[in-house]
Amino acid sequence: MRTQITELFGLAIYTEKSVFVGEVEDVLIDVDSKKMESLVVGKLNQELVDIKNYKGLKIPFRIIRAIGDIVLIRHLPGAFKSGNFDEV
Template identity: 50%
Template structure:
């Protein structure tokens, strides 16, 4: 399936556990390998992602499972907060 990169902007991103993560603010490109390397999210759900006072977060494109009306990413154990406590990087 082909689509324009600009179609990703503003799309909602959910985990495959049906948890809202944020909205696509920008796309990170790997121009050497001619592929998308990440999605920059804004309006991040701070209940599940610890942004450490940054405005957003970049998620690797390799965890994207589906792109349609929304973007679904693979859940990675330890990457998201559980019960308000960050599990990754602390």
């Protein structure tokens, strides 16, 4: 997958099971290896977390499945608030 970093900002992030996670706010890059490390999520879906005023989340590059009109990530059961979004 190859794209310009600036094209990622503002893209919606969804899991493979169609759960909205948030929007790309920033991109963390490992300068030494010249690779993307993770995406920083802004406008986080507040239904995913128990912590009040929780505003950010980092999505590691290894769980990104595809980048196009949206960012598609692997669905990780149990990664968010228990009982939510694990079943479809």
